[in-house]
Every structure is written in C-alpha cells, then in structure tokens.
Amino acid sequence: NAGVTQTPKFQVLKTGQSMTLQCAQDMNHNSMYWYRQDPGMGLRLIYYSASEGTTDKGEVPNGYNVSRLNKREFSLRLESAAPSQTSVYFCASSQNPTGGRVLLNYGYTFGSGTRLTVV
Amino acid sequence: GESVGLHLPTLSVQEGDNSIINCAYSNSASDYFIWYKQESGKGPQFIIDIRSNMDKRQGQRVTVLLNKTVKHLSLQIAATQPGDSAVYFCAENIPNTNAGKSTFGDGTTLTVKP
Numbered sequence: 422n423a424g425v426t427q428t429p430k431f432q433v434l435k436t437g438q439s440m441t442l443q444c445a446q447d448m449n450h451n452s453m454y455w456y457r458q459d460p461g462m463g464l465r466l467i468y469y470s471a472s473e474g475t476t477d478k479g480e481v482p483n484g485y486n487v488s489r490l491n492k493r494e495f496s497l498r499l500e501s502a503a504p505s506q507t508s509v510y511f512c513a514s515s516q517n518p519t520g521g522r523v524l525l526n527y528g529y530t531f532g533s534g535t536r537l538t539v540v
Numbered sequence: 541g542e543s544v545g546l547h548l549p550t551l552s553v554q555e556g557d558n559s560i561i562n563c564a565y566s567n568s569a570s571d572y573f574i575w576y577k578q579e580s581g582k583g584p585q586f587i588i589d590i591r592s593n594m595d596k597r598q599g600q601r602v603t604v605l606l607n608k609t610v611k612h613l614s615l616q617i618a619a620t621q622p623g624d625s626a627v628y629f630c631a632e633n634i635p636n637t638n639a640g641k642s643t644f645g646d647g648t649t650l651t652v653k654p
Contacts, residue, residue, distance in 0.1 A: 466641060466642075528576070528586040529574075532583055
C-alpha cells in the first residue's frame with residue numbers, strides 16, 4: 422500500500438546513545454517532515470525538507486539532525502539521546518504546491534510513528 | 541455535543557448525535573487549514589481541508605467551517621459513530637511561504653458513547 426513507512430516502531434535507548442529513525446514515502450511527494458508528539462503538547466515540528474536537497478529547522482530542532490537522502494527518504498538522527506527526547510516521532514510527507522497555485526487535498530500523510538524511550 | 545474554547549481537550553457525545561469540534565488558529569496569514577483524526581497508537585490521518593477563500597467545505601459526514609474574522613475553525617461530524625472516537629487536530633499553514641509546514645493545535649479527544 423502507498424504511504425509513509427517508519428522504522429523502527431519502538432526503541433529504548435540509554436542516555437548518550439545515538440540512533441537514526443528512518444522514513445520513506447512512495448507517493449512521489451516533494452516535502453517531508455519530522456514531528457514529535459508529547460502528551461498535552463500536540464505535534465511539534467523538528468525538521469522539514471521542502472524538496473530533495475534541502476532541509477530546515479522547525480520549532481524544536483535541538484539535539485537532532487536530518488538527512489534527505491533522496492526524494493523518498495528522510496532520516497532523523499539523535500546523536501546523544503537525552504531523557505527529554507522520550508516521545509513519539511512521526512514522519513510525514515506532502516505534495517507542497519509551488520508557484521502560488523491554490524489547491525486542496527495536499528495535507529500530510531503520516532507514518533505510524535516511532536515510540537522512543539530514553540532511560 | 542460541542543467543544544468550545546481553545547483548550548477544552550475532551551468531548552463526549554452519544555452515538556447518532558452530531559459532534560462539533562472547535563479550533564482557534566493563531567496566524568492571520570494562514571491560508572490553508574486541515575483537520576486530522578488520530579486513533580490510538582496510529583499516526584494522524586487527513587480528514588478534510590479548506591482554503592482561506594472558502595468558508596465551508598463538506599465531505600462524507602464531515603463539514604469544516606472557517607470564520608476568518610475571528611480566526612476560528614470547526615469540524616462538524618454528522619451522526620457520530622463509535623469509530624469516530626479519536627483525537628482530532630486542526631492544523632494551519634502558509635503553503636507558499638513556509639514549505640507547507642503545518643502548525644498543529646493541541647487536539648480534542650472525542651468519545652462516542654453507545
């Protein structure tokens with residue numbers, strides 16, 4: 422089925438360990454995003470990639486890095502995990518319109534999430 | 541049943557009733573708005589969207605209303621079913637200037653009683 426695939430689904434890390442969350446989409450979308458979801462705080466944008474070859478910081482980028490490997494794949498790396506990074510992480514993609522066109526139905530397609538615990 | 545205000549996080553309705561979930565957005569420059577549904581243990585799922593040049597849009601059993609004057613968005617669900625129980629998020633974005641980034645509200649939990 423077409424969509425956004427995230428791996429792993431669950432992960433437990435010790436403080437200071439590193440890991441990479443993988444995300445791939447097969448919808449030929451140009452834009453990809455990483456969000457974290459914490460109880461009572463909704464979804465907060467970590468990093469995004471408007472198009473292949475570009476990445477930009479979102480609202481809460483500290484402690485993370487990203488790589489837009491190609492049009493399909495957008496990975497999120499924690500270099501030195503901290504307990505404050507315990508969260509559920511969602512990758513999303515969308516076909517972001519360009520050129521001032523007025524369009525509908527280009528909301529995000531989300532992956533199923535990665536539940537990360539840092540102890 | 542209806543949720544009101546910025547931070548009423550839960551709404552409980554009887555099966556078959558209509559539900560109204562409200563959302564106040566923050567940026568007057570936002571020109572695109574989306575409602576998502578998130579079931580337990582899953583990622584958010586797109587429900588319906590609306591552009592700022594519209595004030596109403598209908599889908600299957602759902603209607604989104606936009607009032608730009610007071611920066612208010614609502615999602616109406618007709619004949620609410622148990623399968624509608626979920627957390628509902630509104631999101632706003634400025635697609636042509638912010639790479640389509642969405643800013644999400646905190647969400648409203650809808651519980652449907654049989």
